[in-house]
Amino acid sequence: MIHRRFRRIVALTSGLLLTAGLSLVAPPSASTAVATRAPAQTGTLVVNARWGGHSTYDRLVIDLQGGVPSVTVTPVTHLVYDGSGKPVPLAGKSFLQIRLHPAAAHDDAGHSVYEGPKLQKIYLPQLKGIALTGDFEGYVTFGAAFATNPYYRTFTLHSPDRFVVDFAHGNRC
CATH class of the missing domain: 1.20.5 (Single alpha-helices involved in coiled-coils or other helix-helix interfaces)
Incomplete structure (x- = not known):
């Protein structure tokens, strides 16, 4: 022994x-x-989130560097911060969780590269708020709040890389 x-x-x-x-x-x-170099476990960096209102839809754009990762958009009953499980203080009756993987909003040294809002109330016809709810172990998660259940479509754009979600609403012109 x-x-x-x-x-x-x-x-x-x-x-x-x-x-x-x-x-x-x-x-x-x-x-x-x-x-x-970019984060060792992820090649994609999430650097910003922005939004805009149009006559028949609201748009959420997530700016990326290093390619577009796999993205899932899931309706949820409420939003929580990853890790802690604490509720996200966004008012709404309907919510979407947007999860990017593999991705990071920080560099190898742990410094944030994300320059967008962490929690933002928005006054558009459909989109009422967004929050960065997680950046942990290769997953970056956002939450979006709505007054009603949204009809949405997703797509990617390149040069520069972006993930886009459009939320339809009646014509506001």
């Missing part, structure tokens, strides 16, 4: 010393390359 533990300790110590030795020999440029 003691002999097995000793071999395990020797193997772990050898591995640690080998790893430490390799990192000491690595060229200086290797460590700086990691700091400037």
Whole structure:
């Protein structure tokens, strides 16, 4: 039993010393390359969210860098912040959760790259508010609030990359 533990300790110590030795020999440029690259686990950065009103629809645009990830838009009964489960303080009778994966709203150092609103009340015919509700483990989540159940369509645009959601409403011209 003691002999097995000793071999395990020797193997772990050898591995640690080998790893430490390799990192000491690595060229200086290797460590700086990691700091400037996009998040290692995600290639897509979520950098902004914006909206606009049109005569027959409201539009929500999520600006991206590094491509468009998989996106799911799900009707939910209420909005909560990811992780804490605390309710999002947006008034509405209907809500959508917009989840992007793999994506991040922060860089490798943990600094936010997202420049849009975290919580915003909006006064459009259909869209009444948005919130950034999560940025954790490769998922970025937004919540959107509405006075009524929205009819919506989604699509992507490129150069620059964007995810778009249009919410239909009656003509307001």
